[in-house]
Amino acid sequence: MARPNAEVEALLQEYADLIAITGGDAFKARAYEKAARAIGGYPADISTLDADGLREIPNVGRSIAEKVTEYLRTGRIALVEERRARIPAGVRELITIPTLGPKKALRLYEDLHISSVSELAAAVEADALADLKGFGEKTQDNIRHGIELLRRAGARVPLAPATDTAEGIVAELSGVTGCRRCAYAGSLRRMRETVGDLDVLVAAERSAPFMDALCELPVTVEVVARGTKKTSVRTGKGLQVDLRVVPPESWGAAMQYFTGSRAHNIRTRTIAVHQGLKLSEYGLFDTGSGEPVASRTEEDVYARLGLPWIPPTLREDRGEIEAALHGELPEVVTERDIRGDLHTHTDLTDGLASLETMVEAAAERGYAYYAVTDHAPDLYMQRMTDEKVLAQRERLRELDGSRRRMRLLHGTELNIGPEGEVDWPDEFLAGFDLCVASLHSHFGLGRRAMTRRLVRACENPYVHVIGHPTTRLIGRRPGVDADWDEVFAACARTGTALEVNAQPDRLDLGDADILRAREHGVRFAVNSDAHSVPHLGQLRYGVGTAQRGWLTRDDVINTWPLTRLRRFLRKGGRS
Known part of the structure; x- marks a missing residue:
């Protein structure tokens, strides 16, 4: 909730x-x-x-x-x-x-x-x-x-509030007597950037207690339809929640079916038909005898179809079936793989928490390393100065010396100017451990000028990561117009990573662009862009987006050990 x-x-x-x-x-x-x-x-x-x-x-x-x-x-x-x-x-x-x-x-x-x-x-x-x-x-x-x-x-809800609502409902229903399993499915489980409605599943022998519980939750403002197998309600934010109660023995098949996507399910049902089987939300059945052959777990269902378990974030019929059949399904990056966050802010600029507070919160997350990247002076409203950032560096080095389990990196988020220029001269930039460079203005430049601007930023030997590359705000602002294949090629050529920004209203790069960039051999950084302690937890949304783009640990620089990361940050062999 x-x-x-x-x-x-x-x-x-x-x-x-x-x-x-x-x-x-x-x-x-x-x-x-x-x-x-x-x-x-x-x-x-x-x-x-x-x-x-x-x-x-x-x-x-x-x-x-x-x-x-x-x-x-x-x-x-x-x-x-x-x-x-x-x-x-x-x-x-x-x-x-x-x-x-x-x-x-x-x-x-x-x-x-x-x-x-x-x-x-x-x-x-x-x-x-x-x-x-x-x-x-x-x-x-x-x-x-x-x-x-x-x-x-339309009526689609952003990923973060949809997740909050779904997790609250799952927590409530999990406490109802008789609940064997409870989880959300649908596009939310696939980590789509927006969600049309919520699909919640319960495995139990009796459905009535769960239908009653859903209708009586504080979040429910309207009961749309009520039945023994499915009940639909609407929340105060206008989000429809569809609850289905299935027999415990059908749990795996129901999760596979209601997670989708529709295109993915058509492919799996087609495979079933070719094997003389029928796949539904209740299980995988022999067409001739009607006998069930798999249903209790998703792994069982996929295995009986001759497939490995396919992560929900890949189930969009974008080649995952073929990859699974040929043993080429990627082992996608997980949140556990992330060793550190490379884009965060403090109250020195527009963050809400002090350097010490943010560092302590990052340490509690078990990171091996953590970068502070406050805004540079060209974002004038933040009033950054050379003196301020150097004083921050000195304090960060003091904290780093006291934290042997988590190393601290001093960085900055630079502004990419209209011609691809960035804040501070090279000799000053050389003092940072890493630099994220981002577009914060002049979003209306033409395609050629925008492409040239981004490529020049990539070519800067002190720019390591392009932050929230397209600048999109989901449902509010489109991404800038650029020849992205040219930009992706420049990133690969210069050894510049592209960010998967985990802020739920950004998720930038999006999954489709990640897939294209990956074909060029680009590396990525999945970052929270945290401006407060709770924002650090939003990394999960960036990881989900990275998974949807088929990224593995090797693709994501902040899953690497610090020694390998530091080699990457010596861009172009710069020592």
């Missing part, structure tokens, strides 16, 4: 948006945004804190702490509801469109009486915005693209 931290983060961010819509104080709106981020990333459960404890969270002052306390006590914040009442519902709908800010949404409502996404789409197509100040051709193109992104996302 959602942590109170996440609920309050969303509410405070909404309040910041409402302030902006009504033309309120920009500094006040920014204060609420900062507080929202700080609470969302705070490691402790805020429901356990009193007002004094809340004020210890960065950017949370007395007034905001009082509002948080009000929410924890009553489930609402009166001031937010008052502000909501002042804003037409249509305007609140318009600001869900990526690229459309609150001020422009209010202008559209006041000047053209547009109060829905469909009305805005029609107005754009009819060229009805042409005479509205501030809505030139480029703005209209951005709005058109934002509507397309919104519609493409």
Whole structure:
């Protein structure tokens, strides 16, 4: 279930948006945004804190702490509801469109009486915005693209909140008397970047107690359909949950069937037919006699079909069946394989926790090494200076000396400029253990210019990793336009790794691009890009994406021992 931290983060961010819509104080709106981020990333459960404890969270002052306390006590914040009442519902709908800010949404409502996404789409197509100040051709193109992104996302839910909901439901149902097994399946088990609905399976002799339990969970707001074999409910976030209870002896077949994908299942059923068998959610049966031949475990089902067990993240009919038949299925990277995180931030720039706190949290995860990579000075709002980063390096070296089990690496996240240039001259960059370089601006450059920009960054002897390479934000911002095959070839040629950024709204590179880059011989780094202690745990989503891209331990540089990693970081033989 959602942590109170996440609920309050969303509410405070909404309040910041409402302030902006009504033309309120920009500094006040920014204060609420900062507080929202700080609470969302705070490691402790805020429901356990009193007002004094809340004020210890960065950017949370007395007034905001009082509002948080009000929410924890009553489930609402009166001031937010008052502000909501002042804003037409249509305007609140318009600001869900990526690229459309609150001020422009209010202008559209006041000047053209547009109060829905469909009305805005029609107005754009009819060229009805042409005479509205501030809505030139480029703005209209951005709005058109934002509507397309919104519609493409539809009712799909991002991976992280879907996982939180599913794990909460599985935990609750696992405690019901008679539960033999309980797990989620479907696209969430395959680690798709967004999820349409949740499939939850229970193995038990009786189904009624589990159907009752699901309908009575706090997360359930609507019972869509209820039966003895399947019950569907909807959560407060609009996510449909389908629960199926199967006999314990059918568990493996049910997990295989309901994990999918549909295309993968068609292939496995076809193999079954050719062997005189029938495969369903209840088991693998002899077609002639009707006798079951395998069903208790997925391994049994796949083995009877003449296949090894295929990891769920590979089940997309992208060659996994052929690879399995020929003994060429990759042993995909797992979270246990990750020896260290190579892209993280502290409160020296835009992180929420101190260097010491982040290092301690990384050590608790059992890492062999850990890199701190705060932003460089060209990202001007972070106010990085030479003096600050050198002082951080000195402190990190002190901590490294006290931690023999986890080695600390001092890095930075550079900004790739429009011409492929990066912050700091070569002689300064030479002092870092590693440099991640990322795009943070100028996303609209043309294809040729963007390709040249990225290739030049790869060619820099002090750039080791290209961070969140496409810059996409899932459902909100598309990736930049570049000749990615040329970029992937440059990475392979120069020994520059591409990041699989584990932030759930990025997952960048995505699986399809990973598959293409891997064909070029590129190496990868699966990183959390953590800005707080809880973010370190998001690495799991990056690993899932890496698996979907068929990556093995050998493909991922932060699964390597430190000695091998250091050799890689001596890019181009540089000592």
